[in-house]
Every structure is written in C-alpha cells, then in structure tokens.
Amino acid sequence: MNTVGVGIVGSGFMGLTYSEVVARHARGCRLSAIFGGKRAANLASEYGVPHEASFDSLIARSDVDAVVLATPDQDRVELTRKAAAAGKHVLAEKPMAPTVAECDTMIELCKAAKVNLAVVKTERFRKITQKAKELIDEGALGPIRMLRTVSAFPVELTKQLCDERAWMLDPRSGGLFMGMATHNADFLRWLTGRNAVKVFAQATTYSELPSTNLSVMAQIVFEDDIMAHMWITSELPSPSIPSSEVRFQVIGRDAMIDLENFEYLDLGKGDKWERIYTPERFDYLKEPKSPIRLFPHIGVIQEFVDSVLENREPKIGGSEGRAAVEICEACLRSAATGQAISLPDSAMSRRSHT
Numbered sequence: 001m002n003t004v005g006v007g008i009v010g011s012g013f014m015g016l017t018y019s020e021v022v023a024r025h026a027r028g029c030r031l032s033a034i035f036g037g038k039r040a041a042n043l044a045s046e047y048g049v050p051h052e053a054s055f056d057s058l059i060a061r062s063d064v065d066a067v068v069l070a071t072p073d074q075d076r077v078e079l080t081r082k083a084a085a086a087g088k089h090v091l092a093e094k095p096m097a098p099t100v101a102e103c104d105t106m107i108e109l110c111k112a113a114k115v116n117l118a119v120v121k122t123e124r125f126r127k128i129t130q131k132a133k134e135l136i137d138e139g140a141l142g143p144i145r146m147l148r149t150v151s152a153f154p155v156e157l158t159k160q161l162c163d164e165r166a167w168m169l170d171p172r173s174g175g176l177f178m179g180m181a182t183h184n185a186d187f188l189r190w191l192t193g194r195n196a197v198k199v200f201a202q203a204t205t206y207s208e209l210p211s212t213n214l215s216v217m218a219q220i221v222f223e224d225d226i227m228a229h230m231w232i233t234s235e236l237p238s239p240s241i242p243s244s245e246v247r248f249q250v251i252g253r254d255a256m257i258d259l260e261n262f263e264y265l266d267l268g269k270g271d272k273w274e275r276i277y278t279p280e281r282f283d284y285l286k287e288p289k290s291p292i293r294l295f296p297h298i299g300v301i302q303e304f305v306d307s308v309l310e311n312r313e314p315k316i317g318g319s320e321g322r323a324a325v326e327i328c329e330a331c332l333r334s335a336a337t338g339q340a341i342s343l344p345d346s347a348m349s350r351r352s353h354t
Contacts, residue, residue, distance in 0.1 A: 004029040005063040010070030011037035026301040032063045059086040074172035080106045084113035091118045095182040096321030098174035100348040103322035118304045118314035119321030123187040125299030141252025147228040149184045152244040158234040177213040181232045186324040194223040203335035218331045
C-alpha cells in the first residue's frame, strides 16, 4: 500500500477538520468519501469526494482503507465493530469511548481483525506542549514531583454547547467532562511518563443545565509518588478565569513550568520566570482551516497514516486512549462512592455501559 484511502465519519467541526487535513496536508493518504451528519453531503461536495448514505456503504468501498471516527463517543464501539470486521483501520476521536469496558471491546475487536486502532491526542502534537515535554525529558526541571491542570469554561458557553451538541446530554455519552478531561488526563500521563495508581474525586453540577458532572476536582497519584490535581469545570461565572482553558503546571525538584495551550510557556528557575515559547495566534471559530490550528491535527493524522503504511502499531493506540478514560472513569466512580479508586481497577473493565 502506497496511499491510505481515508473515509471521514462525521461532518461537524471535527469532520471538517480531518477532511481538510487528509485532503490538503497529510502525506501518504487521500480523502475517499464522507458519511454522517446533516452537513455530510455539502462537506463531500466541497472536497469533491462521494457522500455515502450509510456507514455500511462507506466501509464497503474498496478505496477506503481506514476511517476517522469524528462522531459522538457513545457510537464508537459499534462503528469500530463494523470497521474492524470490514478490515478497515480506525482512528477514534477522544474520548476513545465513554467507559473502560467499551475501550477494551474496541481494542479486542481491532486486535482480532489485525487492523490498527489509534486515538486522537492532539495535546501531544502541539508545538508548545512538545517544548514542555522536551524540557522535562532533558532534565531541566529535575525529577517531577507535582502537577496541576485546569480546564475551566464559563457557563454561558456551556449553555451554547448543550444546544449545539445535544448528543453530549445522552446518558450513554461521556458528556462534557469526558470530552475535556481525557485530554488533561492523557497529558499528565505523557508529561510524567507514569501511570496513575490512585484517584480521589468530587463531582457535581451546580447550574441548572441538564447535564451531570459539569464540575469535577480530582487528586491523582502517579507512580513514584507524583501528585497531580485536575480541575475540570464548565460552570464558571463571567468573566471566567484568565488563562484557564487548557492550563498545565509542572513542578520539579529544580524548576517548574507553567503553560496555557494558546498563550504561553514559562519556565521558573532560580529567582526568575522566563518566557520560553509564545504560540502563534488564530481565531478558533473563524479560522477552522488555519494551518496554525490544524498543526496538531496534522500530526495526529500523519502518525496514524504512517502506522498503516509502515505496518506497525500506532504510537498512540488503544491502550493510550483507554488509560485516559480509565483515569476519568475513576474520577466519577470515586465521586459516586466517596472512596479513593486504586488503578488498575478490574471492576471498570467488567462494567457494562448503561
């Protein structure tokens, strides 16, 4: 195989994103067809590719070697089941699935079918986060001791999202919490190079919005006694908190870093703070095709395509996607029971999603 034919499943903001990346940026692939959502026909027309009327017809195409699932998370197990049975490689948006049990099913299905399963983790492909990882790996901070991450949004924006993305209110979905927190949880794992071993959390919804777990605070213990705090909320009053959309702070023995995905990366060492990196700016909503915005998504697609062409396991495969979901699901279990959850937790693997 010299070129990977990609079918896009979903035609919302991320469906557009991956259509643009596959068609115009990533190497070794081609956009073959699009299915799913009320905008699919127009999106297919924009890129001059067929619009398929069903997922079954998409994966039946001989020019589709792989699918990108830019779909609601509660649909991904069944889509993966069909794709794997048809011999198609799978790239799943985050969260990989709403539960660990469903992640396990997806992993087993793709392993049995001998197809690749990869998961979208854009935090690992941003220039600013890669610079942070570089500083940690080269020892600029010394051994990591503590981390803090915040993703906090105003309640007015959440109201808009609930209107636009009603599927997030489906009890089968991981909702807004999983949609955000799986990014943060994966990034904590990636930065530390360690697995989580214990989670204690509180979760609630303070507002009148028809969604659960809109505010979650969790304490996470990683291997080697590294402590991390994760605060995810969609219920801040205006004007919200500055620099809080995707914030990470990493404390080492010798130094510390403070970064916000779209604003800055600072290094604190000795008696001063130094600005290490300032990302290029873009308008997220008005410039969806901006190469600056697309940069991490290009990295995600390129790694997935390369894994297929090179006949190897994806670097960010099902086990990585599962690990992030495991931390987030442990947060919800801890909040529900009032108990700390030790990981790995076999009960989560066995639990069926209801």
